[in-house]
Amino acid sequence: MFKKQRAIIAGLFVAIILVTGSCKSSYEKLKESNDRAKQYQQAIKFYNKKDYSRALELFELLTPKYRGHGEAEELFFYYAYANYYLKDYTSARYHFKNFADMYPASNRSEECRYMSAYCYYLDSPNPTLDQENTTKAIETLQLFINLYPKSERSVEAGKLIQNLRDKLETKAYLASKLYFDMGDYLSAVMSFNNALRDYPDTKYGEEMEYLIVNAQYMYAKNSAEYRQEDRFTQTITFADQFNEKFPESKYKGDVADFRKNSERGIENAKRVLAALAAEGKLAKKIAKDSTRSTGQQQSITDKQNQKSPQ
Numbered sequence: 001m002f003k004k005q006r007a008i009i010a011g012l013f014v015a016i017i018l019v020t021g022s023c024k025s026s027y028e029k030l031k032e033s034n035d036r037a038k039q040y041q042q043a044i045k046f047y048n049k050k051d052y053s054r055a056l057e058l059f060e061l062l063t064p065k066y067r068g069h070g071e072a073e074e075l076f077f078y079y080a081y082a083n084y085y086l087k088d089y090t091s092a093r094y095h096f097k098n099f100a101d102m103y104p105a106s107n108r109s110e111e112c113r114y115m116s117a118y119c120y121y122l123d124s125p126n127p128t129l130d131q132e133n134t135t136k137a138i139e140t141l142q143l144f145i146n147l148y149p150k151s152e153r154s155v156e157a158g159k160l161i162q163n164l165r166d167k168l169e170t171k172a173y174l175a176s177k178l179y180f181d182m183g184d185y186l187s188a189v190m191s192f193n194n195a196l197r198d199y200p201d202t203k204y205g206e207e208m209e210y211l212i213v214n215a216q217y218m219y220a221k222n223s224a225e226y227r228q229e230d231r232f233t234q235t236i237t238f239a240d241q242f243n244e245k246f247p248e249s250k251y252k253g254d255v256a257d258f259r260k261n262s263e264r265g266i267e268n269a270k271r272v273l274a275a276l277a278a279e280g281k282l283a284k285k286i287a288k289d290s291t292r293s294t295g296q297q298q299s300i301t302d303k304q305n306q307k308s309p310q
Contacts (some may be wrong), residue, residue, distance in 0.1 A: 031057065036065050040075070047078050056082040073103050080112065084119065093119030114153045117141045121160050127170040134171075138164050166203075169195075173204040180211055185219035188212075210251040213238045217258040220265060225276075228269035232262040 030042055043058035059079040066072040080095035096116035100109045120137035141157040141164075148154055176191035192208045192215070202208070216238050220231030239259040243252070 027054065031061060036062060040066075040071065044078065047082060050085070052082045052085045056086065073099075073106060073108075076102070077108055077112070080115070084115065089119040089123045093117075093123075110148055110151060110153070113144055113147065114151075114157065117144050117157065118160070121164065124164060124167065127167050127174055131168060131171050134164050134167055165199075169199045169202045169204065172199060173202070173208065176208065177211070180215050183218075185215040185222070188215040189219065206246050206249055206251070209238075209242050209245065210249070210255065213242055213255050213258050217262060220262065225269045225272045229266050232265040232269070235259070235262040 030039060033039065039058050039062055043055050043062065046052070046055035046058065055078070059075065059082055062075055063072075063079060066075050076095065076099045080092055080099055083089075083092035083095055093116045096112040096119065099106075100112040100116065103109055117137065117140035120133055120140050124134040124137050125131070138161050141161050144151075145154045145157050172191075172195035176188055176195050179185075179188035179191050189212055192212045196202070196205065196208055213235060216231065216235040220228055220235055223231050236259055239255050239262070242249070242255050246252070249255070
């Protein structure tokens with residue numbers, strides 16, 4: 001009996017192989033045939049069954065054969081969507097745009113222009129990465145709105161643009177925060193100010209303005225005494241601006257401390273400089289600090305030159 005069961009199982013296994021091989025063979029034969037009408041019909045069947053991989057293979061065979069024929073419009077439309085459903089957004093956006101350019105009078109042209117922009121949106125990376133596709137997505141979505149201002153899709157395009165701008169804001173915030181976390185306080189101040197200039201209504205506004213006060217204070221504190229007065233004074237200016245904008249901020253106490261410590265820093269720097277001047281050491285100290293700063297800058301420049309391509 002055991003042998004009989006083994007024979008049955010083996011027979012079923014052979015049958016499955018034959019059936020599978022037969023299906024594959026018929027598909028391969030279809031791909032190799034010159035019956036483009038049959039290929040077209042089968043491609044649409046695969047597409048409707050959501051078998052986008054096999055549909056796409058047939059579409060790729062058919063597009064050069066149907067170029068210039070009446071069926072080409074529908075074929076190119078499905079071709080773009082097959083790429084889209086397979087999540088190949090780079091290819092999909094190209095083919096959607098290509099369709100809209102080739103068939104501007106088609107009732108599918110608006111949809112394809114929107115989908116081309118939407119594929120850029122889907123290809124937009126997380127805020128820690130390069131945002132080239134984010135910028136292109138904003139440009140193509142805005143172009144769609146300009147071309148179809150009364151379209152319902154333009155409303156959705158506007159929402160997508162806002163999402164992308166939020167992402168760029170986050171990118172600017174994270175890049176500036178990285179300078180701060182690394183202790184490069186001057187770069188942090190400059191970067192935060194640039195971000196606030198580019199995104200004046202950003203949700204990170206209060207935190208970034210607080211971090212500007214913090215970073216400027218740390219920059220002044222770590223400076224040579226003869227530079228501290230100006231830099232602590234700038235900290236006080238930033239603190240006053242912050243208090244004017246955010247009188248009830250949760251950072252109010254910290255900002256008050258930075259301001260008070262900056263006033264003390266100015267007084268201390270003046271005492272130190274006065275003592276050095278009295279001893280005749282101030283000019284030497286300034287010259288020594290200037291030489292050290294120049295050497296550090298030259299070191300940075302040398303490293304940059306070493307990394308530059310020849």
